[in-house]
Amino acid sequence: MIHEIEPHSFNNQFKNDAVLSDDSLIFVFGKENEPSFGGRAVLTKDSRIPRFSDFSGVNRDSLTFLFNIDGNDCFLLRESRPEFDGEEKGFVFRSFRHVRNVQDIPKYEHFLAMTAFQLHNWYKNNTYCGQCGSETVLSEKERAMICPKCGRTIYPRIVPAVTVAIIDRERDKILLTQYAGRDFTFYALVAGFTEIGETLEETVKREAMEETGLKVKNIRYYGSQPWGIVDNIMVGFYCELDGSNEIHRDAEELKLADWFSREEVELQPTDMSLTNNLMKAFKEGRI
Numbered sequence: 001m002i003h004e005i006e007p008h009s010f011n012n013q014f015k016n017d018a019v020l021s022d023d024s025l026i027f028v029f030g031k032e033n034e035p036s037f038g039g040r041a042v043l044t045k046d047s048r049i050p051r052f053s054d055f056s057g058v059n060r061d062s063l064t065f066l067f068n069i070d071g072n073d074c075f076l077l078r079e080s081r082p083e084f085d086g087e088e089k090g091f092v093f094r095s096f097r098h099v100r101n102v103q104d105i106p107k108y109e110h111f112l113a114m115t116a117f118q119l120h121n122w123y124k125n126n127t128y129c130g131q132c133g134s135e136t137v138l139s140e141k142e143r144a145m146i147c148p149k150c151g152r153t154i155y156p157r158i159v160p161a162v163t164v165a166i167i168d169r170e171r172d173k174i175l176l177t178q179y180a181g182r183d184f185t186f187y188a189l190v191a192g193f194t195e196i197g198e199t200l201e202e203t204v205k206r207e208a209m210e211e212t213g214l215k216v217k218n219i220r221y222y223g224s225q226p227w228g229i230v231d232n233i234m235v236g237f238y239c240e241l242d243g244s245n246e247i248h249r250d251a252e253e254l255k256l257a258d259w260f261s262r263e264e265v266e267l268q269p270t271d272m273s274l275t276n277n278l279m280k281a282f283k284e285g286r287i
């Protein structure tokens with residue numbers, strides 16, 4: 001999965017004495033509103049995530065510490081620079097999906113880019129205090145934004161969502177879906193965001209009912225995965241069909257929902273997602 005980056009060592013603990021070196025990875029994201037994933041990332045022209053040595057004349061104050069990888073501190077560049085205006089100047093803007101699929105970028109850097117993107121969105125969306133409208137400042141002692149006027153402290157919010165393998169034990173089949181109206185065309189599972197006031201198990205039951213009209217029971221935890229593109233912590237469950245296997249598909253959400261035997265399960269093209277991991281676990285007889 002995307003967050004499984006051994007033997008690399010990722011540490012996102014906040015520090016205000018981060019060390020900038022020529023090898024520090026520098027993440028830069030576009031601010032414009034894009035229909036897909038809200039922004040684009042800057043790569044070097046030879047399709048690398050830039051390092052500090054790729055830039056000249058960067059003001060240290062415009063760099064915000066993100067996290068540490070293998071002993072190297074990584075930063076977010078929060079200023080637009082003239083060299084980003086044209087592709088001839090050494091950098092290119094690429095969609096986040098493109099970045100994730102560039103084979104030259106090591107897999108662990110895909111995870112770093114996704115995590116950096118989540119932090120970028122958080123900083124960008126909290127430039128102003130939601131309570132009094134004043135401009136916020138960075139805290140020096142923790143990962144937080146502070147409103148100097150009303151004193152509000154803003155911490156990153158992580159959004160829980162579930163992905164669910166519904167299994168019909170009688171027929172030994174799993175329910176697979178395909179999303180409606182999205183670029184992602186591969187098989188997936190019932191999934192959705194947790195509502196306020198809801199437990200994760202209630203989310204599982206509600207999403208199963210809303211998307212497929214199926215009742216489920218014996219809900220078991222499988223694993224979790226940070227999915228920073230949409231600020232998620234994805235929580236994976238598997239459960240059993242409770243009663244009728246007749247599917248009433250939510251056509252707005254799904255273009256397909258159907259039962260598949262273990263042999264019939266077609267996996268996603270990469271092993272990045274928890275959803276694919278759950279599908280694979282069924283295919284291989286582990287759940």
Ligand SMILES: [Zn+2]
Nearest residue numbers: 129132147150
């Ligand atoms: Zn305020």
